[in-house]
Amino acid sequence: MSANLFEGQLVRLSSETSQVMGEAFARWNQNSEYFRLLDSDPAHLWSANKFKEFLEKDLDSALPANLLFSIRTLENDKLIGFVAFDGINWTDRDGYVAIGIGEPDFWGKGFGTDAMRLMLRYGFTELNLHRVSLNVYAYNLRGIHSYEKCGFKHEGRIREFILRDGLRSDMLHMGILREEWDKLAQK
């Protein structure tokens, strides 16, 4: 295991100015497939300025409920996505994680999986979480496969939760406990 919490095999977790991150979010969301894999809200296009405003709201809090990292490739430092704990319950020590690879050229090649593994290590060894949770839509097969590889277990299926193109899809709950992650990390 790398000594640096923020460095993996293919990517590193980084931070960006709100300008850079805001422009990236505005660019990535113009790909509706990306957005519909990521979010249940109706697809919409916000300006870079609007994203910048959102990001700046969280800048002043010392221990925010939302912890956002950018994902950059080790090979040429390209900004390809984000990963975030977007809802940590500190009493239950349960953190919801969200991830998006905004650059489609980097889909299906292990970059997201590498970033998620870093996020799990960060969540368990630095934030002292007891479990990490996520939701994923049943049609996001690439995502589900990646989360399984990281050690997430299936915890259930919320029936007919989302409606797109006139069809109802289920939403899956997945989760990994600290003790399960420990066993994986020892391998």
Add this chain to the structure above:
Amino acid sequence: MDITNSLYEGRLIRLGPIDHEKDPPLVARWTHDALFRTVLGAVARPLSSDAVRRQLEKVEKQMEEAKNLIHFTIRARVDNRLVGLARIFWIDFHTGTGVLNMGIGDASDRRHGYGSDALNLLLRFAFDELNLHRLSAWPSADNLPFIQMVNKAGFEEEARRREASFHDGCYWDVLHLGLLRSQWKQGS
């Protein structure tokens, strides 16, 4: 459609608005029972009536501004006394989903059928007035009275988030129960 059939009047209880003068002292008393955290959905904490008044004002503000929350007081029909609180929250009209939570405040008012009576009204409200496609509930696995009550109304366990809640000194699973509109039987 029968618009003379009241959305708010049950057999034993009625669903009503908040009374910002009279309700806070009573709700504050309920918060001195740690079990009440399952109703407010937060860490158990005794609150003053001032604190409750502010919370209830915030609730009404959210109903007005975000429009993703419906909040009711539950009142005994016989004397209009406040016995509990109920809400449908995280309403997403574009997918037709929402989450239900409710509770009876005073231990002596539990097990009288107030909850089931209120639940029937809430389901009718969710499906016939809000036009939701499905409704969820997220009880901790130790909240057996609530789980039994919603199971009777047709809710099924859809997910079990392992050890996702810590209270009373240990971790508990959190259930995700769901009821689809197509499975809802009116008045059951």
